[in-house]
Amino acid sequence: METLSGHWDKIFRKTADHKLGWYENDFSQTLKFLNRIRGWKQARIFMPGAGTSGLIGELMQTNATLVLNDLSPEAIALAKKKYGGKKENLRWLCLDISEPLPEELHNTIDIWVDRAVLHFLVEDSKVEKYFKNVHTLVKPGGHVILAEFSKKGATKCAGLNVRRYNVEDLKNNMVAFELIAEEEYIYTNPGGEPRPYIYTLFQKRST
Numbered sequence: 643m644e645t646l647s648g649h650w651d652k653i654f655r656k657t658a659d660h661k662l663g664w665y666e667n668d669f670s671q672t673l674k675f676l677n678r679i680r681g682w683k684q685a686r687i688f689m690p691g692a693g694t695s696g697l698i699g700e701l702m703q704t705n706a707t708l709v710l711n712d713l714s715p716e717a718i719a720l721a722k723k724k725y726g727g728k729k730e731n732l733r734w735l736c737l738d739i740s741e742p743l744p745e746e747l748h749n750t751i752d753i754w755v756d757r758a759v760l761h762f763l764v765e766d767s768k769v770e771k772y773f774k775n776v777h778t779l780v781k782p783g784g785h786v787i788l789a790e791f792s793k794k795g796a797t798k799c800a801g802l803n804v805r806r807y808n809v810e811d812l813k814n815n816m817v818a819f820e821l822i823a824e825e826e827y828i829y830t831n832p833g834g835e836p837r838p839y840i841y842t843l844f845q846k847r848s849t
C-alpha cells in the first residue's frame with residue numbers, strides 16, 4: 643500500500659512546479675500577514691509543510707532563519723535543489739507534522755507559517771498532535787499564520803480528503819494564543835478554479 647509520503651513524492655516527481663494545484667508566484671497574502679509581525683525578517687520561521695513553495699525563496703531574501711519541514715523527501719530534494727546551499731540560516735527536516743516533533747525544536751520558533759498543510763490532517767488524533775506541536779515549538783510571544791481551506795473551500799486536494807476550517811475552529815485549537823487577524827482569501831489554482839482559504843494570525847500569550 644502506498645504510504646502518505648510516497649503519495650506526495652509521486653505528485654512532486656510527476657508535476658511541474660507551476661502545475662501543482664497549490665502553486666503560487668505571488669506571496670502578497672502571506673507577506674501581508676507576516677508584515678503585521680514586528681521584526682519578522684530577523685525571526686526564526688518554521689514551515690511545517692514547505693513543499694517546493696516559492697515562499698522559501700522569498701523568505702531567503704531576508705535575514706530570517708528558516709526551518710523547512712516536509713513529509714515528502716522528494717519535495718525536500720527539489721526544494722534543496724532550487725534553494726538549498728544558498729543560505730547559512732537554513733535547516734531542512736523530513737518529519738510528519740502530525741507526530742510529536744523532537745525536543746530540541748521545542749520553544750525555538752518565532753513564527754510558524756502553514757499554508758495548505760493542516761487541512762490535510764483529517765483524523766482528530768492527528769489534528770490534536772499538530773496543534774500540540776504548534777504549542778510546544780512556538781515561543782511565548784511568537785506568532786502563527788494558518789492559511790487553510792475555508793468551509794466554502796474544496797473537499798479534496800492532491801487526491802486526498804481535506805478538513806476545512808473557519809476562524810472558530812482554529813481559535814478553539816489555539817488555546818494559548820490570541821487571534822490577531824483573520825481574512826477570507828480566494829486563491830485561484832493553475833486550472834483557473836477558485837479555492838477559498840481562511841487566513842489567520844495568532845500570537846502566543848507570554849505567560
Ligand SMILES: C[S@@+](CC[C@H](N)C(=O)[O-])C[C@H]1O[C@@H](n2cnc3c(N)ncnc32)[C@H](O)[C@@H]1O
Pocket residue numbers: 650664665666690691692693694695696711712713714717737738739740756757758759762
Ligand atoms: C498543498 S502542499 C503546500 C505546500 C506549501 N506549503 C505551499 O504553500 O506551496 C502540502 C504540503 O504538505 C506536505 N505534507 C502533507 N502532509 C504532511 C504531514 N503530515 N507532515 C508534513 N508535511 C506534510 C506535502 O508533502 C506538501 O508539500
